[in-house]
Amino acid sequence: MKHTLAAGALLLASVLSSTAMAERNYISIVGSSTVYPFSTVVAERFGKSTGFRTPKVESTGSGGGLKLFCSGVGDATPDITNASRQIKKSEVELCAKNGVKDIVEVTIGFDGIVFAHSAAVENVQLSLKDIFLALAKVVPGKDGALIENPYQTWKQVNPALPNTPIKVLGPPPTSGTRDAFVELAMEGGCSQFESIEALKKTDKDKYKAVCHGLREDGGYVEAGENDNLIVQKLAASPDYFGIFGYSFLEENQDKVQGAIIDGVKPTFDNISDGKYPISRSLFFYVKKAHVGVIPGIEEYLAEFVSKRAIGEDGYLADKGMIPMAESRRKQVEADTKALKTL
Amino acid sequence: MTDQSLSTRVKVERSMARRRRAETRFRLYGMASILFGLLCLVVLFGNILSKGLSAFEQTVLTTDIYLDKDFLGLSRQSPESELLNGDYEGLIKEYLKESMQPSGRSERRDLYSMVSVGAHWQLQQLVVNNPNLLGDTVTVELIMDDEIDQWLKHDHEKGRHGRLSEKQTEWAQQWLDEGRLKTRFNVSFFTNGDSREPELAGVHGAIMGTFLTLLVTFALSFPIGVAAAIYLEEFAPKNRITEIVEININNLAAVPSITFGLLGLAIFINIFGVARSTPLIGGLVLTLMTLPTIIISGRAAIKAVPPSIREAALGLGASRMQVVFHHVLPLALPGMLTGTIIGMAQALGETAPLLMIGMIAFVVDVPGFINDPATVLPVQIFLWSDSPEQAFTERTSGAIIVLLAFLVVMNTAAVMLRRRLERRW
Known part of the structure; x- marks a missing residue:
């Protein structure tokens, strides 16, 4: 019995310290349940076709996602949040208050x-x-x-x-x-x-x-x-x-x-x-401070705005998302590559 | 005197029929309620089984495909990194185009969409495992898309197109006539993690997540629960404070589980900084939930050990500690284990507290350790039930069958342990 107790305590201690030490090496995505079916498809393809780990996607609703997203910078907070509406002014202010200053907005299509x-x-x-x-x-x-x-x-x-x-x-x-x-x-x-x-x-x-x-x-x-x-x-x-x-x-x-x-x-x-x-338009928002820190964000963005994903014949169109016109998509692709902030 | 006794007897005899009728009625009510319960169970199981059993089968197309070295740009000596990157998707498309001769772009698209997007990973695995196959013709069972899978399972016999186009139905029929299109046991349902393609989605990730979460839960809640039960029952003085502790433990057992999720979010994530969506945080939260169950059942098991055993041990000079660990605990352990297993079974089916700590997530990679992102089986069921693709309906029921199987196994284990180890005095 003593041994079990000691082993349990030891396990807990080691794990708590190891998780506190470990840098997150996968992308964490939260947000809209409407965008969820699309961002999961991109996440899965991204995980299988690159050497990066598959991003984790949570469906929290647009508002809940932005709240988590704006809660601060660091690997305990999500890197990307999906939204089925544009970010509100009050949310941008909340973000800024918590040190999330540079936010990249990416329009992905219509629903x-x-x-x-x-x-x-x-x-x-x-x-x-x-x-x-x-x-x-x-x-x-x-x-x-x-x-x-x-x-x-x-x-x-x-x-x-x-x-x-x-x-x-x-x-x-x-x-x-x-x-x-x-x-x-x-x-x-x-x-x-x-x-x-x-x-x-x-x-x-x-x-x-x-x-x-x-x-x-x-x-x-x-x-x-x-x-x-x-x-x-x-x-x-x-x-x-x-x-x-x-x-x-x-x-x-x-x-x-x-x-x-x-x-x-x-x-x-x-x-x-x-x-x-x-x-309506669908979006996601990226924390610029995390790009280059959490591995794979740039590559994930590139995959998401690519022609084969959100282009007119892209695989997200097969999943029911309504794509933008090609000229608009090219603009989005260029802005995203340049990490143009709000 | 005799008159009165006679009249009592008469009274009793007269009321006899009425009382017997009341008894019969009561028995009927009892039987009816049991029957109703059984009926509900039968309907539930029937419904889930009828919907879910087809999830254990997957439509495949038996194909002889030539692994063209030149097309793939590979040789038998290529390093693995190159073998991984071959254009297997193109090879399958090329094969389909040659064999079915679609006319025009939209027909080609229709044709390509009949094979799962995961099919080329099959070829990739074959080649990576055995590069000597390059340049040979191999026979593979290509995984088909969920739409053709659903058509074969539900629409084909009724002569409907389902969600297939006319041309696609024609091709599928041709493959059927050649005996190449068939359903086989769906291995990948048990070996794959989650996926957004129904034909590739599996429960392995969720099962591993569940296992790791329950491992954490068990490792924490069993020792803590048993220690608490022993202390409260054997050592604690009976006073106001222990009484309050007791009442609160009993109250905790009745607290709605989502509250524990909020607590976990506020304490473990926000204060201690444990990562979201991991089996570790899930296990911590479920520990809070199962602890009261384990403590209460543990105390009941200790109480059931006859005092004569304690007194005999004390009388022979054992210390309180020795009495507990040498005599009481071994006798109470079966009861404690039963309580623990029931607590674990409860934790196995729980989703509400996990909602708050980010375990309602899309996780493709199968978790390997307790700080990898993970989901658990009930969450997987919830996520699939909410997916737009029709084929996920049967996957949902399939996953429910797997979850029920686990529950049955755990509860059977609890019953067997009790039967085997139980002692009567």
Whole structure:
């Protein structure tokens, strides 16, 4: 018994000291769950085709990733963070406060957010206005005053739509997909009402609350971060709609299809042309102070911005990411090679 | 007097039927609840097995491929670094192009995408292990892409295209007719680490991560837990302070596991600077979680040792320490081990505390030591269930089967230990 105790204590002591001494020799990546499926593919290829160790990729969400990223410099902090939105000013300030001064921003491509439904029924045509009216917490009534959302079926929203109850499965508030959906789709539909648009100038907070508020009476169902679950539910119940990233639509086209929004179908081409209204850019941020300290960062960056990764026929396009135009990509490649900071 | 006794008897006899009925009803309720439990178990297992068993098979294409020395730019004498860098991907593409004759660029792309991106690593391994194969024709079973794998497993018999294009289905059918396209036991599921390609993803990394994490957990929690249990039960004075300690240990056992993750993040990572995402930090956090279980079961096991044994030893002149280590501990050990194994089994299935300490991560390299980045099996399951590719659905269930197998083995070990070593007085 004594021996076991002594051995245990010795093991603990030796390990704690050895981990404290050892320099990290692999890249540590955190951040957005939307970028995760893409950055893991690059990480895996990078690990297998070079002599470097495969980077470790954590899915923490854009906000959580930036918080970790900005917590300081040194090998206990991540080198790269993925984000499905641009870094906020407050986050740049937080970074600077903790000594993270030089940050390289890399744009990698686009992601479309689809409003999908079962592939077994006829494709639905929606406008952003329809989406807003169906999902908002408060909507303008007949006299223009704001009332609690009275709509229960799609037909009540727009007579051209089917007479089915409004049931939409979407991500919870922690998700970057939800943020982007609210900003692009809900606000896009909301600002089409003149009375609300006027509010923007007079009372900005109220405008935000009206446009960003999703209904809580069961029409919008928070389905968790697991998009596969949403796909399975949509396939089983044709009346439901679901909100998720384009990559899940691409991988499940035999089960679900994307609704046509403002006359545009969510296809690869329409999103990369910018025609599809609900799409956003994807980024990652690199800590310049770590380049040259942690082995492989430069090579990883070079692999990520290369034509075979994010080019128009690159392998990330096969995984559902929408690539940038070639001229834009070349610019990104040059900026990244030069480690141009924010 | 007799009247009254008679009437009591009558009363009893009359109520008899009602009481028997109540008993029968109660038995039925009991049986129904057991049946319900069993039914749930059957549905759960049936569902997982029906979805997951196909993960243990992988579609391969038997191919005779000529290892062209000139194409690869290699010779049998080339050093290993050159052998590693040969253009094996190009060789496979060339072979596919020659044998299937696709017309046009998009058809070529379709054709190339049918073979897994990992297939060229197979050739690479073959050549690196035996450079003398260069210049020969070898027969290999090329790993196919997950889409054709899913087609063969689910859509082919129903005559559907699945996610394949018309042309791809045609090619696949041709290979099937030639008897070259088939499924075989999926070895790489047990030998590979994680991957973003479903056909290359395996549980080896997660199993090693789990093993290392549990090793750390065991190495820390068993000695500490046993020592704490012995002290509290045999040496500690019975006063206010020990009472408070006792109550708190019992409370700790009921604390939601995610709290331990927060604690680990705040203390081990932020103060002591232990690296994120390693089995070491995972083991430390799970130690906090399993300690109460081990202490409580350890104390119960010590309590179950009859006082007569202690008294006899003391009476023969043994010291308190000798009594504990020579007599009580050997008798209590089976019970303690059972508690430890159950605690370990709990730790095996835990994900929530690991969320906070960065073990929800994509790790390809199989971890070799406790400070390498790693994930554990339940986390691997969670990550796969969240991946967009359809083929990951079956991998998820496959990994669940592996995890369940581990749990069953550990619980069986606990039961066997108890049976074998248990003593009755």
